[in-house]
Amino acid sequence: MIRLMLFLSGTVVILFLIALTAGPADVSARDSLAALFDDSYGPLSLVMWEIRLPRALLAVIIGAALGLAGAAMQGYLRNPLAEPGLIGVSSSAALGAVIAINTGLAASATLGLPFAALAGALMGVFLVMALAGPQGGSLTLILAGIAISAMAGALTSLVLNLSPNPFAANEIVFWMMGSLADRSFVHVGLVLPFAVVGAVILLSLGRGLDALTLGEDAAQTMGVNLKRVRLWLVLGTASVVGGATAVAGAIGFIGLVVPHILRPLVQGQPSRLLWASALGGAIMLQMADIAVRLILPSRDLKLGVVTALVGAPLFLHLIYKTRKGLV
Amino acid sequence: MADAGPSRVVSMNLCTDQLAMLLAAPGQLASVSYIARDTRASAMADEAMAYPINHGLAEEIYLLQPDLVIAGAYSTFTTTAMLRRLGVPVVVFQPANSLSDVRDRIKKMGEVLEREAAAADLLAAFDRQLAALDIEADGRPRAALYSANGYTSGPASLAGQILEAAGLANVAAELGYDRSGRMPLEVLAMADPDLLVGTTPYPRASRSEDILGHPVVRHLAAQGGAGQIRDADWVCGTPHVLRAVETLAQERRDFLNRERSE
Structure with missing residues (x-):
């Protein structure tokens, strides 16, 4: 376990350095890193501090948030298909964010945008949990997720279509696919409090989730208050997903892929998986964000495209494996 | 002059709206696009308030019974094609990419509306203003x-x-x-x-x-x-x-x- 965590942390750090040196501006890795600590580089220091550093930080924060949320939801629902993006939590958060931007709430209140996204995410998690029921049967979970995703996506598109701003309609893609391009420290400041609060809540659920692997009755006899676990799970997930979606749009599949890959490495223990998935999520989003900059640097390739290309086949594989349970 | 040129002209593009408003005879221009009233995009939003607006849809434009429709190169092709099928003449203006294109479009609008004299006046004023700008050559930030x-x-x-x-x-x-x-x-x-x-x-x-x-x-x-x-x-x-x-x-x-x- 310790070796795994060290390996994951080391990878996060290495990818962070690569992320800082990858970009359309043609400068050497050494110069760009030196410019972080030295103002004499002129515009390069500006590029490093205001463009690359916030982007790299956001990839770590948001990736960790999404990985953690996926691991927590899968642990609670005991279903490997639960993922904030797939079951509509991210799209409802995006709906909240879009409403906040279009009503002017985001401009008038400092934390208006992330709070609105959090409210949207809260609705999404609540609806999914209510529709899927406490057992979280695969079929109902996925159907509920599809319904909520479609509804939230349609409403997001509607709000953007009705906006008097001619650019708004083109942004449907951003809210559905997510991107970290051209974000600044303002956005880091917006997401950080929500990610930290949500992460603390979700990480504290480890013991309860471990107990749940033995079944609900066993967990209850072990003194786990299932209603409390459920409430905190809803709040924690909404907080991390809401914050992440408010600044980066709905990035899917990270919460699905990462826990799936790491589960065997932590012997399927949810409390360990929470920590490992947070680091794994940071790694996956960083890799995706480096990839979009290296593959098509001039096109603003959306993050969600890359994560979906990796995640969707895995999703199919999981469905295939759980097919017996679905019928 | 009553029978000279088209008498019910509908413009469905922001840029042709403005050229038409500058050159049309009183009563000649029947409608401009709704964007012409948007102060953010239109340099002649106040003038556009005096004209009925259209949203670039074939149905509403046909009902205005125009004898000429002026469209931009980016106007929906299906709309202009349908208007042509319905027997309405459509003139398409390409967007201007340079100051000489601007002169060209003014001239073309004058011809289309059969308002050559007005166009010549506008062109003369344009050239005068351009010459008056007198940008000194030294120092190009x-x-x-x-x-x-x-x-x-x-x-x-x-x-x-x-x-x-x-x-x-x-x-x-x-x-x-x-x-x-x-x-x-x-x-x-x-x-x-x-x-x-x-x-x-x-x-x-x-x-x-x-x-x-x-x-x-x-x-x-x-x-x-x-x-x-x-x-x-x-x-x-x-x-x-x-x-x-x-x-x-x-x-x-x-x-x-x-x-x-x-």
């Missing part, structure tokens, strides 16, 4: 055009031509942009332009225009002191572009004065 989604405009675009006419060198040209394209924020920052010419954002925020509030853009704008001066005058190839050139030339003079005093 480097300027970058930057708008929503990080788009910049190169020398082969109308905005790029406005920039050049105002006596500025276009950073996009240095970097090999010809018309317009996305310029990554990093590249813009590294190019370090003297003046940053941004657009005025639309009301109701959008993420596309968020980029104009990015610390890097704000820093560059503060450094050069130009900022969000690009407005409706820049959008269409009409004589109003000269106002844009004039505003920009003033920014250039201010910049050169500041530089000399330093």
